[in-house]
Amino acid sequence: MSSRFEFLGSTAIGQYIPRQSWIHRRDPRARLLAYLAIFIGVVFTPDFIGLGVGFVCVLIFYLMAQIPLKPSVKGILRALPFLLILALLQILLGGRIDTDLVIGNILGFGVTQRSVFNALMLLTRFTVLIVLINGFVMTISTSQITAALFYLLKPAEVVRFPVNDLLMVVQITMRFLPLIAQTAEKIAKAQAARGGDWDQRGFNPIGQAKRVLPLIVPLIINSLKRAETMALAMESRGFNAGVKRSSYYALQFSWKDGAFLLLTTGVSALMIFSKIIN
Amino acid sequence: MKALIQIENLYFRPESLDPNRPDILRGISLTIDEGEFIAIVGKNGSGKTTLIKHINGLLFPTHGRVLVDGLDTRLPENRARLQSLVGMVFQNPADQIVASTVEEDVAFGLENLNLPTSEIRERVAQQLAAAGLTHEAARPPHLLSGGQVQKVALAGVLARHPCVILFDEPTSMLDPQTRQSFLRRLEQLHRDGLTIIYVTHHMEEIVNADKVVLLHNGLAAHMGSPEEIFGGRINLYEIGLEMPETVEIAENFRSLGWLSDRPFLAPQALIDALPDYYDLRNHKTSKVVSPLPRHPTDSFIQVDDVHYTYLSGSPLAKIALRGANFIAQQGSVSAVAGANGSGKSTLLQHINGILRPDSGRVRVGKWAVEDPRTPVRDVIREVGLVFQNPEAQFFEVFVGDEIAYGPKQLNMDRLRERVRQAMEMVGLEFEAFKDRRLETLSGGEKRKVALASTLVLDQQVLLFDEPTAGMDPQARKELIGLFRALRDQGKTIIIASHRMEELASIAENLSLMHAGTVIQSGPSAQVFNDSAAIQRAGLLPPLSVQISCSLIEKGWPIQGKDTSTADRLFSVIKDMV
Incomplete structure (x- = not known):
């Protein structure tokens, strides 16, 4: 039984699984951009064929990267209630034009063929996206993301874009998310240990919100205190904003990375323009 | 020896402090030589952390000044040099880790020096090996144990090759064996010539220090070698501190006329000085009472x-x-x-x-x-x-x-x-x-x-x-x-x-x-x-049990006796002589 206090489990960050797979060995820049390409493809593809191509592509990712599908299935199940509500809203409130074929009636709202199609598209699209994003966080570590961004954004330094500061913000955020989850867990437990009502009784979003809201202020205060200590720790290890820094990672972009990127971009284009190709 | 750190008549009062409260530091003067191991003790709120934060320029004096290797900590142009001379390890291991993997955190301070990637990699590998963390290199720090995180923090400081390291109660979250290995590493660093400034609540950790500074209400109440501080002339209890347990146990034994007058600070020295049972055989022996086994009733x-x-x-x-x-x-x-x-x-x-x-x-x-x-x-x-x-x-x-x-x-x-x-x-x-x-x-x-x-x-x-x-x-x-x-x-x-x-x-x-x-x-x-x-x-085991084990090796028939505290050990021994 998983505990009701395990907030850490619900954050996607920090779920990286180190492996020596072909996917894991690709340059982080190539991985980041490849995921971005597929992501764009899934978001903008107009029909099921495109989504199907995307889904197969993601499954191939999983196989090649040797990562488990189970956490993603769990993620889908967790999101399902919200997705269903969204889909229902789409069916009921989706815009209608005269040529639409009305196929039924719920609570006085006309249900059209097109709105049902849109709702199904929405469900499938989000499902594929969840699987994709989970795959993403399992195959690229936060430090690889920052390293990739470091080199990808480096050209922007020419126009005085504060790349270092931005990356530090990204890095500290990534570091803080699991800490905040852990702190939330501690405060929730402290409340429960003193009689606070943390018993989960079925699906009750309002009760859930009532329990989580009082955590927010202490969490912010706690995080600020932590940030203060961390700022001191950073300063005492010589971090000065605005001073040139180097990176622990020297990235090497090989022809395999290029091929990988080219291939995923191709698939993405295929998804987006699937209608035209048909 | 060269004076590396000079603290001259240091006063500190944060601007936000309630005007009715006294200054946090009230005129501290202290000279620290290169390679010294300085321990700073005092009860909570005595100003220990505030004092050491002046040494790496995290805080600036309200009056007086602090010089490190001749650099005035207050001048902004000295800052970068100061940061590379002085490293600091904080109390709570988790709050000082910046990056999301171990190796990257060790690298953080080196990236700030703008070193080439190859040198960063080399130094990180070196420090991880020295700390025994090579296998944890890619792990996120929030999944490590407290002891491991403290090692990561120290590795990150050492990678920058500082001359001075400030430690702010670094062992307060560590369990005994982890703490012992941390202290051994500390001793090694001291032998290698690093200057160490060490804040702690645990007196037994500092019996090997070169100098102990007792802070009380923002003043350096006493300063001296551990022998002078723990020699019995200073009332530590009055200022919220205590003697190292070894000293207390030695005091008990001294009342039996066993030990010379020199102070015993390290457990091993005390154990070595304890007499064999053989020497005392003419004294009366007592019957061995084994504790009654208790059966849980409810x-x-x-x-x-x-x-x-x-x-x-x-x-x-x-x-x-x-x-x-x-x-x-x-x-x-x-x-x-x-x-x-x-x-x-x-x-x-x-x-x-x-x-x-x-x-x-x-x-x-x-x-x-x-x-x-x-x-x-x-x-x-x-x-x-x-x-x-x-x-x-x-x-x-x-x-x-x-x-x-x-x-x-x-x-x-x-x-x-x-x-x-x-x-x-x-x-x-x-x-x-x-x-x-x-x-x-x-x-x-x-x-x-x-x-x-x-x-x-x-x-x-x-x-x-x-x-x-x-x-x-x-x-x-x-x-x-x-x-x-x-x-x-x-x-x-x-x-x-x-x-x-x-x-x-x-x-x-x-x-x-x-x-x-x-x-x-x-x-x-x-x-x-x-x-x-x-x-x-x-x-x-508690120190008294460690000592009673040594006594058993020396022939004392005290096996199975309750010696879990200093007083119990003493009463067991007193009954026998």
């Missing part, structure tokens, strides 16, 4: 074969309990000892129902806690839990509200009266403190509020998780006194800790945990003597 708390995994089913799943068994009688004081990560906290959280076991049984009085149908709140009415570092979990603004949270949740009557009683019990005056804002309290006062906010519920069973972590000696003594008072009220108390000396002074029963199971359990007089099990649990 197990008020019963934990049977409990298994628990955090984040089960996710890639981060971590097994915390693997079939733990534990019992406690009503009105008893039990201790659960184990290294960090052995499952102590998880076990406690099963006893008050915050966590429910994956499998196994938990009984508290009439409640079947493992049954999801048992409401947690009903268990909470009987069982209170004070978490580790409870002051980090405050969620109200005012002291009174924080303490009243529990009784309000449980709809208790006489709210005001209850809060008043709980506050008085921990030594906080009701009228003076109830409307204070929590963030204006000192560390010690916050800890008291946290204790009061559980005691106010007047539960029958009280669980304490690492209650003395980060406390100064006087506060620790007060807390042990509070435990005694609670025991005398008939409460059932369970304390999880790795501080064996403290547990020995209060616990009737002791359970040792290792890797998610209880590996040994029984009356504490027996379990404290089981050195093998204690070692296996990643702990060290």
Whole structure:
């Protein structure tokens, strides 16, 4: 039984699984951009064929990267209630034009063929996206993301874009998310240990919100205190904003990375323009 | 030797400080030579951390000045040079880690020096190897143990090749064996020529220091070698400190006429000086009394074969309990000892129902806690839990509200009266403190509020998780006194800790945990003597037991005697000579 206090489990960050797979060995820049390409493809593809191509592509990712599908299935199940509500809203409130074929009636709202199609598209699209994003966080570590961004954004330094500061913000955020989850867990437990009502009784979003809201202020205060200590720790290890820094990672972009990127971009284009190709 | 750090007539007063309060530092002068090991001790709030933060320029003097290698810390142009000369390791390991993997965090300080990637890689690999962390290089720091995180922090500082390292209570979160290996590493660094400035609450850690500085109310009350400081001429208790335990035990033995007048600071020196039993054979011998085995009559708390995994089913799943068994009688004081990560906290959280076991049984009085149908709140009415570092979990603004949270949740009557009683019990005056804002309290006062906010519920069973972590000696003594008072009220108390000396002074029963199971359990007089099990649990026996083991090797027939505290050891020995 998983505990009701395990907030850490619900954050996607920090779920990286180190492996020596072909996917894991690709340059982080190539991985980041490849995921971005597929992501764009899934978001903008107009029909099921495109989504199907995307889904197969993601499954191939999983196989090649040797990562488990189970956490993603769990993620889908967790999101399902919200997705269903969204889909229902789409069916009921989706815009209608005269040529639409009305196929039924719920609570006085006309249900059209097109709105049902849109709702199904929405469900499938989000499902594929969840699987994709989970795959993403399992195959690229936060430090690889920052390293990739470091080199990808480096050209922007020419126009005085504060790349270092931005990356530090990204890095500290990534570091803080699991800490905040852990702190939330501690405060929730402290409340429960003193009689606070943390018993989960079925699906009750309002009760859930009532329990989580009082955590927010202490969490912010706690995080600020932590940030203060961390700022001191950073300063005492010589971090000065605005001073040139180097990176622990020297990235090497090989022809395999290029091929990988080219291939995923191709698939993405295929998804987006699937209608035209048909 | 060259004077590396010069602190001249240092005063410090933060701008935000209440005008009625005195300056935090009030005229400290101190010279530190290159390669010296300086220990700074003093009770909570005496200004230790404030003092060392002046050495690496995190704080600037209000009056006076601080020079490091001739550089005035106040001048901005000296800052970069100062940062590379002086490194600092903070108290809470987790708060000083910046990056999201171990190797990257060690690299952080080197990236700031703008070193080429190849050199960063080389230095990181070197430091990880020296710290024994090579296999953890790619792991996220929030999944490491406290001891490992402290090693990462030190590696990150050492990678920058500093001349001086400041340590701010670095061992307060570490268990005994981890702490010992940390101290050994420290000694190694000192031998290698690093200048070390070390703040601590634990006197036994600094008996090898070159110089000890006693801070009291922002003044350097005394300064001298450990022999001078602990030689007995200075009343440490008066300023909220204590003698190293070795000194206290040596004092006892000296009264038997055994030891010369020179001070004994290190345990080994004392052990070597103790006489063989052979030498004293003409003295009377006493009969060996083995402690009576006690049979549990009424197990008020019963934990049977409990298994628990955090984040089960996710890639981060971590097994915390693997079939733990534990019992406690009503009105008893039990201790659960184990290294960090052995499952102590998880076990406690099963006893008050915050966590429910994956499998196994938990009984508290009439409640079947493992049954999801048992409401947690009903268990909470009987069982209170004070978490580790409870002051980090405050969620109200005012002291009174924080303490009243529990009784309000449980709809208790006489709210005001209850809060008043709980506050008085921990030594906080009701009228003076109830409307204070929590963030204006000192560390010690916050800890008291946290204790009061559980005691106010007047539960029958009280669980304490690492209650003395980060406390100064006087506060620790007060807390042990509070435990005694609670025991005398008939409460059932369970304390999880790795501080064996403290547990020995209060616990009737002791359970040792290792890797998610209880590996040994029984009356504490027996379990404290089981050195093998204690070692296996990643702990060290209390000093008095270590000494009694050496005495047994020297032929003393004291096997099986209760020597778990200095006083008990002394009375056992006194009976024999």
